[in-house]
Amino acid sequence: MNAQIITIGDEILIGQIVDTNSAWIAKELNKIGICVSKTISIGDDASEIQQTITEALHSSNIVIITGGLGPTNDDITKNVLCRIFNSELVLNNCVLDNIKFLLKQRNIPLNENNRSQALVPDKAKVLNNSIGTAPGLMFEMNEKILFSLPGVPYEMKHIFSEHVLLLLQNKYHLLSNFHKTILTAGLPESVLSEKIQEWENSIPKTIKLAYLPSTGFIRLRLSKNNADKSDIETINFLVEKLKTIIPENIIATEDIRLEEVLGNLLKQNNKTISTAESCTGGKIASLITGIPGSSAYFKGSIIAYSNEIKVKELSVNPETLQIYGAVSEQTVIEMAENIRKKFNTDYSVAVSGIAGPDGGSEQKPVGTIWIAVSNTEKTITKNLLFPFDRITNIERTANTALLLLINYIRHGR
Amino acid sequence: MNAQIITIGDEILIGQIVDTNSAWIAKELNKIGICVSKTISIGDDASEIQQTITEALHSSNIVIITGGLGPTNDDITKNVLCRIFNSELVLNNCVLDNIKFLLKQRNIPLNENNRSQALVPDKAKVLNNSIGTAPGLMFEMNEKILFSLPGVPYEMKHIFSEHVLLLLQNKYHLLSNFHKTILTAGLPESVLSEKIQEWENSIPKTIKLAYLPSTGFIRLRLSKNNADKSDIETINFLVEKLKTIIPENIIATEDIRLEEVLGNLLKQNNKTISTAESCTGGKIASLITGIPGSSAYFKGSIIAYSNEIKVKELSVNPETLQIYGAVSEQTVIEMAENIRKKFNTDYSVAVSGIAGPDGGSEQKPVGTIWIAVSNTEKTITKNLLFPFDRITNIERTANTALLLLINYIRHGR
Numbered sequence: 131m132n133a134q135i136i137t138i139g140d141e142i143l144i145g146q147i148v149d150t151n152s153a154w155i156a157k158e159l160n161k162i163g164i165c166v167s168k169t170i171s172i173g174d175d176a177s178e179i180q181q182t183i184t185e186a187l188h189s190s191n192i193v194i195i196t197g198g199l200g201p202t203n204d205d206i207t208k209n210v211l212c213r214i215f216n217s218e219l220v221l222n223n224c225v226l227d228n229i230k231f232l233l234k235q236r237n238i239p240l241n242e243n244n245r246s247q248a249l250v251p252d253k254a255k256v257l258n259n260s261i262g263t264a265p266g267l268m269f270e271m272n273e274k275i276l277f278s279l280p281g282v283p284y285e286m287k288h289i290f291s292e293h294v295l296l297l298l299q300n301k302y303h304l305l306s307n308f309h310k311t312i313l314t315a316g317l318p319e320s321v322l323s324e325k326i327q328e329w330e331n332s333i334p335k336t337i338k339l340a341y342l343p344s345t346g347f348i349r350l351r352l353s354k355n356n357a358d359k360s361d362i363e364t365i366n367f368l369v370e371k372l373k374t375i376i377p378e379n380i381i382a383t384e385d386i387r388l389e390e391v392l393g394n395l396l397k398q399n400n401k402t403i404s405t406a407e408s409c410t411g412g413k414i415a416s417l418i419t420g421i422p423g424s425s426a427y428f429k430g431s432i433i434a435y436s437n438e439i440k441v442k443e444l445s446v447n448p449e450t451l452q453i454y455g456a457v458s459e460q461t462v463i464e465m466a467e468n469i470r471k472k473f474n475t476d477y478s479v480a481v482s483g484i485a486g487p488d489g490g491s492e493q494k495p496v497g498t499i500w501i502a503v504s505n506t507e508k509t510i511t512k513n514l515l516f517p518f519d520r521i522t523n524i525e526r527t528a529n530t531a532l533l534l535l536i537n538y539i540r541h542g543r
Numbered sequence: 544m545n546a547q548i549i550t551i552g553d554e555i556l557i558g559q560i561v562d563t564n565s566a567w568i569a570k571e572l573n574k575i576g577i578c579v580s581k582t583i584s585i586g587d588d589a590s591e592i593q594q595t596i597t598e599a600l601h602s603s604n605i606v607i608i609t610g611g612l613g614p615t616n617d618d619i620t621k622n623v624l625c626r627i628f629n630s631e632l633v634l635n636n637c638v639l640d641n642i643k644f645l646l647k648q649r650n651i652p653l654n655e656n657n658r659s660q661a662l663v664p665d666k667a668k669v670l671n672n673s674i675g676t677a678p679g680l681m682f683e684m685n686e687k688i689l690f691s692l693p694g695v696p697y698e699m700k701h702i703f704s705e706h707v708l709l710l711l712q713n714k715y716h717l718l719s720n721f722h723k724t725i726l727t728a729g730l731p732e733s734v735l736s737e738k739i740q741e742w743e744n745s746i747p748k749t750i751k752l753a754y755l756p757s758t759g760f761i762r763l764r765l766s767k768n769n770a771d772k773s774d775i776e777t778i779n780f781l782v783e784k785l786k787t788i789i790p791e792n793i794i795a796t797e798d799i800r801l802e803e804v805l806g807n808l809l810k811q812n813n814k815t816i817s818t819a820e821s822c823t824g825g826k827i828a829s830l831i832t833g834i835p836g837s838s839a840y841f842k843g844s845i846i847a848y849s850n851e852i853k854v855k856e857l858s859v860n861p862e863t864l865q866i867y868g869a870v871s872e873q874t875v876i877e878m879a880e881n882i883r884k885k886f887n888t889d890y891s892v893a894v895s896g897i898a899g900p901d902g903g904s905e906q907k908p909v910g911t912i913w914i915a916v917s918n919t920e921k922t923i924t925k926n927l928l929f930p931f932d933r934i935t936n937i938e939r940t941a942n943t944a945l946l947l948l949i950n951y952i953r954h955g956r
Contacts, residue, residue, distance in 0.1 A: 353557070
């Protein structure tokens with residue numbers, strides 16, 4: 131039982147957009163025990179689409195395609211599907227009614243382009259799209275099943291969750307795939323690998339271990355397809371054993387984001403937090419507030435991009451800026467302590483640095499970062515030098531700040 | 544002349560990570576006139592890797608693979624490459640020296656895992672990786688060329704820019720592909736399509752038009768492969784004509800981000816900006832400061848997540864909060880005007896809303912958003928109701944705020 135995902139659109143092949151649909155669908159399929167063997171992106175080319183779908187239907191039971199269903203002229207997918215499934219386009223009144231309803235809601239007049247979206251292959255089962263004008267389609271042939279979904283991510287996710295998931299769950303009855311992810315930090319891949327060599331050798335052959343390095347940390351993932359209860363017990367046992375080997379380096383034993391780990395810690399301890407950001411420009415606050423319910427522990431931030439604001443809003447001593455500079459240990463300490471007091475929070479984090487590409491000097495090259503983490507007892511700092519581009523420097527800095535906070539709350543250092 | 548990109552890793556197929564490498568490589572290849580016909584993601588399975596690479600070498604001149612070169616046990620790509628290119632692994636001293644140098648810099652001892660990274664197929668040309676321990680590899684066979692790069696994005700990008708680009712440019716001499724992207728806002732796809740129908744029909748058959756809907760705007764892309772001077776002139780003429788048809792809806796005639804359009808406008812007009820954010824939690828500031836040189840026009844922000852901070856730091860009248868609530872026109876007006884005055888900027892934007900999934904009421908359901916944009920002359924507001932999930936609601940709100948700012952600076956409304 132395996133699936134292939136095909137995403138269609140020239141915009142993917144010229145790199146104009148990143149295909150996030152495949153990862154999302156793959157994750158959802160995995161949850162219900164369906165393995166994805168391959169994902170493919172191709173352009174808006176009828177013969178390429180036809181060939182790729184035909185091959186996918188040959189080698190996989192389930193094929194999911196996204197893209198190529200919009201109201202404009204660059205859509206060719208429906209015609210290809212008609213050829214493959216020996217079907218022809220007919221007007222579907224339910225789809226037309228849905229389109230009319232949606233357009234009326236948005237005060238948009240119905241036009242020919244919208245009307246053509248109501249033409250669907252007669253062999254397809256229509257999957258209603260209550261938030262967009264392109265319906266989803268399902269085809270079945272020779273024990274194979276194909277879903278065609280719009281490419282706009284939130285419409286695709288909506289139809290997938292509303293229809294596809296249930297249809298697949300009802301059709302197949304499978305044991306689930308089991309994945310356990312351990313988030314580690316503080317050890318480079320080669321050192322981590324050496325430290326846990328013996329543990330790694332103890333893993334049964336049927337369970338797969340993967341190292342997933344990311345910006346500032348490494349995920350270890352243990353996987354077992356068609357896992358039964360004893361497999362799950364074995365994996366959980368392995369995780370417990372690992373905890374005894376690298377206790378200080380395990381940040382979480384779930385596949386969650388650092389900002390979620392931080393949020394859980396703050397909630398558990400009934401603590402609040404604020405941030406004072408210069409070079410990260412709100413990135414840390416934005417990550418923290420991406421988590422539902424973060425208003426329980428996050429009060430706010432001051433983004434002090436200019437020195438004027440650092441002095442005026444964060445009460446950084448002008449002499450500190452003059453003597454040590456905005457990117458210095460002294461400045462981030464003042465920023466962290468003052469935001470904490472000003473916003474009346476238990477913890478705070480402050481960041482100042484040179485994200486690049488310009489603004490560096492010999493003494494403080496691009497990538498120089500200072501971070502301070504503070505509570506009422508003390509303030510600790512960290513100095514970093516990142517070699518990356520602006521966006522990556524900002525991301526790594528934000529992740530490092532979250533990690534520092536997590537360790538500080540957990541271990542007080 | 545076409546290329547295929549293959550990304551390798553179970554983490555992609557279970558949806559744990561989004562493959563951003565393919566889009567990045569595709570964009571770079573396109574710039575030098577190489578079309579990508581397909582991108583494929585497969586798991587860490589030797590036979591699947593071998594089959595996919597073999598097929599890609601059969602149908603494309605250029606194959607680029609990423610992933611499967613790290614220092615740990617889940618790496619199998621090098622052995623597959625040895626089989627395909629009839630090669631065997633030998634110790635490469637240059638690679639070993641580079642690994643030793645990098646580890647010394649980071650104070651990490653050399654171990655067996657690192658040493659094994661210095662084993663490379665003898666038929667491969669080594670592409671030095673000055674920022675990571677896994678080298679890039681290049682193979683040539685029967686007029687086909689294959690590059691194998693590490694999967695960590697910044698290492699991949701580094702080796703690609705340092706080596707792959709030049710090697711490809713030297714080997715092939717091609718006319719460039721030409722893309723022109725027009726960023727539009729304010730018209731839904733179907734209406735836009737109808738408005739520009741006649742213009743669309745005037746486009747020569749050799750030039751492709753694509754509609755790329757995104758969160759809150761639509762990109763129109765005109766493309767011509769192997770474009771000569773007259774093709775470029777035709778496309779530029781089409782863009783000029785389009786400007787006369789939908790003048791109010793064209794935000795930019797380049798493929799740039801909204802925050803870049805905003806930044807350019809502010810720089811051109813020598814104006815500064817600040818933000819006061821509640822539900823976006825720093826997202827707008829983070830987008831603005833993602834642009835190099837943004838310190839010239841961005842002074843800072845106050846993220847007022849709690850009402851306490853809205854009152855204390857943004858001087859929002861407690862009565863306003865009590866009578867109208869934090870998510871109201873009155874509140875965002877006060878937030879926008881007060882941050883502008885406090886931070887002494889020419890423009891400001893303020894946002895308050897309910898991002899979800901909780902916190903909604905019958906009167907103000909989840910997705911209710913208020914935005915205010917202000918300068919010394921006046922403050923305008925916009926009310927929105929988004930039906931999406933938390934992260935998408937935040938993103939759409941941030942994009943809408945940027946759009947409002949752009950239009951306000953341009954048209955004063």
